[in-house]
Amino acid sequence: xxxxxxxxxxxxxLSQRFEDDRFSTLSSLPTPDMFKDMQKAAKxxxxxxxxxxxxxxxxxxxxxxxxxxxxxxxxxxRVSDKVDVVIPxxxxxxxxxSKDIIEDIDASLIITVDxxxxxxxxxxxxxxxxxxxxxxxxxxxxxMLPDAFAIINxxxxxxxxxxxxxxxxxxxxxxxxxxKQELGLKINMxxxxxxxxxxxxxxxxxxxxxxxxxxxxSLVAINSSKRASILAIKSKFAKTVFRSEDISFLFSPxxxxxxxxxxxxxxxxxxxxKSLDEALRLLDEIVLLNEKRKAIEKELFEISLKSVDESKxxxxxxxxxxxxxxxxxxxxxxxxxxxxxxxxxxxxxDIAKGSARSVGEVDILxxxxxxxxxxxxxxxxxxxxxxxxxxxDLPSFKKSVENSVSLLKxxxxxxxxxxxxxxxxxxxxxxxxxxLEFFEPYGYKNPKPCFFIKNATVKKERILGKEKNxxxxxxxxxxxxxESINFNYKTKVDIGSNIDMIFTISKxxxxxxxxxxxxxxxxx
Numbered sequence: 184x185x186x187x188x189x190x191x192x193x194x195x196x197l198s199q200r201f202e203d204d205r206f207s208t209l210s211s212l213p214t215p216d217m218f219k220d221m222q223k224a225a226k227x228x229x230x231x232x233x234x235x236x237x238x239x240x241x242x243x244x245x246x247x248x249x250x251x252x253x254x255x256x257x258x259x260x261r262v263s264d265k266v267d268v269v270i271p272x273x274x275x276x277x278x279x280x281s282k283d284i285i286e287d288i289d290a291s292l293i294i295t296v297d298x299x300x301x302x303x304x305x306x307x308x309x310x311x312x313x314x315x316x317x318x319x320x321x322x323x324x325x326x327m328l329p330d331a332f333a334i335i336n337x338x339x340x341x342x343x344x345x346x347x348x349x350x351x352x353x354x355x356x357x358x359x360x361x362x363k364q365e366l367g368l369k370i371n372m373x374x375x376x377x378x379x380x381x382x383x384x385x386x387x388x389x390x391x392x393x394x395x396x397x398x399x400x401s402l403v404a405i406n407s408s409k410r411a412s413i414l415a416i417k418s419k420f421a422k423t424v425f426r427s428e429d430i431s432f433l434f435s436p437x438x439x440x441x442x443x444x445x446x447x448x449x450x451x452x453x454x455x456x457k458s459l460d461e462a463l464r465l466l467d468e469i470v471l472l473n474e475k476r477k478a479i480e481k482e483l484f485e486i487s488l489k490s491v492d493e494s495k496x497x498x499x500x501x502x503x504x505x506x507x508x509x510x511x512x513x514x515x516x517x518x519x520x521x522x523x524x525x526x527x528x529x530x531x532x533d534i535a536k537g538s539a540r541s542v543g544e545v546d547i548l549x550x551x552x553x554x555x556x557x558x559x560x561x562x563x564x565x566x567x568x569x570x571x572x573x574x575x576d577l578p579s580f581k582k583s584v585e586n587s588v589s590l591l592k593x594x595x596x597x598x599x600x601x602x603x604x605x606x607x608x609x610x611x612x613x614x615x616x617x618x619l620e621f622f623e624p625y626g627y628k629n630p631k632p633c634f635f636i637k638n639a640t641v642k643k644e645r646i647l648g649k650e651k652n653x654x655x656x657x658x659x660x661x662x663x664x665x666e667s668i669n670f671n672y673k674t675k676v677d678i679g680s681n682i683d684m685i686f687t688i689s690k691x692x693x694x695x696x697x698x699x700x701x702x703x704x705x706x707x
Contacts, residue, residue, distance in 0.1 A: 187607035188634065190615050196603055197622045200629060206346070206393040209373075209400070213393070215361035218354075219342040224317045224333035225361035227292065232263050232366065237290035241280045242270045242451075243297040243351070244442030246385035246435055250378045251296035251319075251355040253454045257375075258359040262366060270447045273508060278562070278569060280305045291315065294358075297351025299331070300324045300338075301562050306331045319354045322562050323548060346393045352382035353397070377404035377413060378454065380624075384427075385435040387566050389628030398624045402427060412454050415462035419470070426690075427624035437466075440473035443508030480509040484516050487527060491517065496596075497550075497588040499581040501528035501535055511538035511567070518542050523596060524550070524588060530574055534559070539568045544595045550587050554580055566627065602685060606634040608663035611699050616690050631687045633704055636660045638681045656703070658684070666691070667701035674706040683707040 206212055215221050231238050238259060242252030252268050259266045269284060271277065276284060279298035285308050292315050299305070299318035306329030309316040315332040323338055335354055337344040356379055360372050380401020388394050405413055405425045416422070420433065441450035453469060456462035483505055490500040498517045510527040517525035518540045524547050528537040541547035546565045555561065557580060561570035572580060625631035639658035647653040647668075654672035658665050667686060676682055684706055691700035 188604045188610065189607060190610050190618055193603060193606075193610075193615070193632065194618050197618075197632065200622075201391065201395070204392040204395070206396055209396070212396070213345050215357045215364070217344045218335050218337065218357060218361075219339055219344075220333040220335050221358065221361045222365075224319075224335055224358065225365040227315060227317065227332060228259070228294075228362050229365045231292045232259075235263070235265060236292055237265045237267065238263065238292045238294065239267045239269060239288045239290040241284060241288075241293060241295045241298070242268065242447075243279065244270060244273045244447035245297075246438045246450075247351045247382045248297040249438060249442070249447050249450045249454065250352040250382040250385075252451055253378065254352060254375045255294065255296055255319075255355045255359055257455070258362070258370070261370065262368070268451065270442075270451055272446055273442055277571075278560075282308050285309060285312070285314070288314075292317070295319060296355045297321070299329065300334070300336055301329075301560075303327065303329050305329070319351070319358050321349055321351050321354050321564075323564055348389050349394065350382050350386040350388050352379055352386075353394075373400070373404070376400050377408045377410060380405070381430050381434050381438070384430040384624065384626055385439070387627050390624050390626040391628050395624065395629065398427070398430075402430075402624065410454075411456040411459050411462040412466075414459055415453075415456070415466045418459070419463065419466055427626075428689075430624070431626070436476075437469050437473055440476045441469055443512075444472040444476050476509060476512075479506050480512050480516075483509055484513050487513055487517060491521065493521065495585045495589070496523055496591070497585055498523060498525035499528075499584060500526075501530055501537075501577060503530045505529035507531075507536055510536075511540065511569075514538050514540040526551075526570075526584070528577065530577075533574050534571055535574050535577055536571045537569065539563070539570065541566045543597045545588070545591060550584055553587055554583055601630040602633040602635060604634065605636060608636060608660040608665060611663070611665065611688060611701075613697070613699070615688065616697075616699055619688060620690070633685055633687055635683060635685045636665075637683045639665070639684060641676045641678055641680050641682060644676055644678060654703075658682070665701055666698065667703050669703035669706065672703070672706075676706065 240252055240256050242248045252270055256266055256268045280295050280302050282304055285305060293309060294317045296319050298320055300320040300322050306316055310330060317333045318331045319335045321336060328334060335358055337347045337349060356375055363370050380398040383394050383398050390398060438450045441447050453465040456465060487500045491498050498521055507529045510529050514525040514527040522542055524541045524545050526537050526539040528535040539547045548563050548565055548568045551561050551568055551570055557576050559571045563569055639660040641656060642659050643657040645655045647655055652671050654669040656667045656676060685704045686701040689700050689702050691698045
């Protein structure tokens with residue numbers, strides 16, 4: 184019989200995740216000058232400020248892009264009244280800076296945030312118009328880079344920045360820090376750390392090292408923030424304390440919903456709101472968009488299930504007129520459901536726009552890049568990517584990626600859910616909650632620990648939720664009574680039966696009374 188995990192075992196196992204972390208304090212953070220082209224770009228912005236030039240920031244419509252746009256624009260507006268922000272429309276403009284967007288810009292300096300690394304044509308257009316283009320991005324570069332004035336991206340081959348897996352908002356934040364140094368300003372860059380952490384988690388960056396440090400600082404800042412947008416969310420959802428999971432399940436869906444359903448400009452204005460009344464008004468509109476998003480997403484997910492070929496190692500599905508704003512979420516849900524990568528396409532006339540999500544260590548961007556000769560556009564990173572291609576090429580694309588993924592080692596598909604082992608039920612108490620909380624935030628590369636118990640006896644079962652799709656189960660194991668919740672349950676249990684459970688452990692704060700609660704991942 185294997186040894187049951189104790190609290191000390193769990194503490195030691197989780198500590199090992201961070202043994203190689205280099206950045207554990209703010210003073211240890213790498214400096215802006217470690218980026219290639221950073222000084223060159225900062226000097227160009229300083230020149231624009233001194234000469235009263237027009238500066239236009241071109242962002243992106245997801246959380247990372249909106250936060251990036253906010254951080255850099257808010258910073259530059261302190262030193263210039265000639266700053267403009269353009270956030271492309273997902274449905275009209277597509278992703279990133281483009282020739283059409285540049286045509287509508289009247290500025291001598293354009294700065295991209297969270298996009299631009301693949302914008303070869305846009306860079307040429309800027310050059311022909313005498314516009315200096317500074318690209319700040321974090322997505323994986325292709326072999327050929329845009330001919331821009333400066334490119335700030337840690338993933339460039341010759342960029343010495345020591346930590347590559349950062350989001351676009353972090354690059355924008357570092358850029359603002361370099362401009363601060365160049366202009367000799369006294370601005371505390373930690374003013375933005377609350378939003379910085381939201382972008383890091385929302386963009387699924389690995390939560391280790393530099394990222395973990397910044398998200399931990401972000402949570403402290405969020406809970407003491409006087410920013411109108413954060414206070415509005417606190418008021419609207421009656422939150423007394425924000426926890427790390429609130430970033431994933433509250434902040435991110437809300438901020439993303441504007442860009443998914445209408446325009447991300449609404450989310451940008453929400454972050455910029457100066458008063459609580461203004462923020463609450465905008466939040467009401469965003470909440471309505473998020474509810475609409477949920478309804479469309481649910482419908483589309485159910486439709487997409489009918490096209491899934493479970494015999495394949497990757498899910499590739501498409502449909503005419505599927506809502507482009509939710510196909511990424513549907514892809515993520517399909518990837519979780521089938522524990523394999525998923526690509527979902529929306530067909531509009533002759534073009535299919537796709538969104539891809541991966542699982543485990545499968546590099547979905549690399550898989551897609553193998554098809555680049557038959558793809559119109561693509562970009563992203565290891566865990567998530569976007570692409571477009573001609574509708575006529577969909578069947579051959581599907582067959583080709585299915586073949587590529589079938590050759591991968593099966594261990595690459597292993598979910599990031601980290602089952603530490605069988606836990607002694609007596610160890611599930613307040614002290615364990617404190618230990619688990621210490622190792623937050625959980626997410627990519629720092630998955631929330633899972634545990635299992637065997638032969639637990641079902642004492643009670645109750646079905647919950649408006650749609651009766653959640654299950655509350657009281658079990659007894661080794662003379663300990665444990666309460667568990669199983670969201671979107673699949674397995675009906677019988678009172679008195681014995682079950683094996685895999686679960687995470689969360690803090691249940693009901694009317695101020697805190698208890699440990701098991702969050703069921705699987706019932707065997």
